[in-house]
Amino acid sequence: MSDVLAAQDTGTGEGVTRGDKNRSLWGEVRYELMRNPVFWISSVLVLVILSMAFAPQLWASTSPTASGACSLSHYRERPSSQHPFGFTATGCDMWSSVVWGTGKSVIVAILVTVATLVTGVALGTLAGFFGGFGDTIVSRITDVFFGLPFILGAIVFLALFPKRNVLTISLVLAIFGWTSLTRVMRGSVIATKQKDYVDAARALGASNFFIIRRHILANSIAPVIVLATIGLGAYIGAEATLTFLGVGYQRPTVSWGLLVAEGQNLALAGYWHLLVIPCAFIVVTVLSFILLGDALRDALDPRTR
């Protein structure tokens, strides 16, 4: 009863704050995000990382792969005032190596996320909405992938390719990554299709395709968007892990995993900066994507806030 009173109050317009406006689902999400400091911090970090990935010359003028950029006379030199991040084990400037290596990880993460998003949303929607035999097949396949240790599986696949590039690494990561998004999308679609408005649309004579496009997709995509945002960070970590293990990028490519791998032994000999700086970039990147995903989740689903 008292919420009826409250509703009448807002109707008169007295004491109405911004939070009381009648908004759509996505309008509400935008409002929640705008007032969340975590969202602002993480999205600024994500923008910085993306600009490093796609326009590294803005941040470091010379590419470490350009001729004459590296010199073995600077071999693993410690940080100095001229080069605040020091030099790598191959005599390149650490700052420019890290900046120019950003793109390698980020492009893999974006490719894998797009691929898994398309497969996951399509398969999850079809399996969840129509059910039946197709649903059983999709569910059992995702179950099989669920039991596979991801790193071992990826190593087996990647070891098949003698030369590995962006596409092979992305392909293998996508093969092992599509199942989680499909599962979540399927569950979300099953929850959505039992809503009254779906029944109402069907009673009005809407076709299956129309219901999926108009009602199901818009109302079940939220958890998938959250997972995909977190996934961007997770795939950056996964790419670096595979490269670190020696089944990802190969020299002379500059990438974070390779920098950590070559810095590991030298760090044991006291050259900490070779390990700490690339590690810090990996952690901050993964962290900012996870925080962005968390902020999105908070805005999309107030229950878990």
Place this chain on the structure above:
Amino acid sequence: MLRPFSWNAWASTPPVTSASTSGASGVRALHRTHAGYRAADRHRAGFRDGRRHHPRRLAGLRKDKFVDNLVRFSTVLLIAFPVFVFGTLAQVFIGLEMGLRLREADWVPSWFAQMFTVTYNSEYPWLSLMLPGLVLGAFSLAAIARLTRTSLIENLRSDYVRTARAKGLTVSRTVGVHTLRNSLIPVVTYIGIDIGLLLGGALVTEGIFNIPGVGQLVFQAIQANDSTVILGVVTIPTVVFLVANLAVDILYAALDPRIRYE
């Protein structure tokens, strides 16, 4: 009045956040937002300034307070560390730098310094596996902490919690015996899945700390195309995985008396 949350209801009705003070009966208006539910629940359960009566230990109980934010941020930070990053950093800073000092110090018994190790030492298998174990378990630690928090927050809003409080049970009994126990079900499920992955997927940690473990064995067998070894080594973690999940299923019934296996 207190409607359970649903996407649909939330999308179609505007949330009302401002408290109405003009109600004729003087009844405090129930907010229809999430925070409002909690305020209303507390009000009805009889603890008007509920905050003071809340125990201050678990993050889930102190939602949006300092401890909660600290736990949330530190678990996110732990999750953001890929295992190989955490492993190499721990090896250099804890294993080498701290370990060296401890091994050199006179007052430290030699077995104690074995816990701060760069590599696995077969003379002290348990002690030298502690640091790698910590590295391997860091992600699970963070995941379990977050899972427990979410689950506890969800369950604290249940009717049975309010009933227990209304009956006059103490907060620690309500939370410890009734709520936490029921909230552990998703946690136990996660642990069941995690055991299998930790067993077979510890490849990176084993590699960094030079541990002759299952992951390394499989890796070497794959590289050598040794299918007999692969088959055997994959079977054992699978059996452990199945047994662990059987134990999880049994634990469900132990944790939540409403679950019965006939």
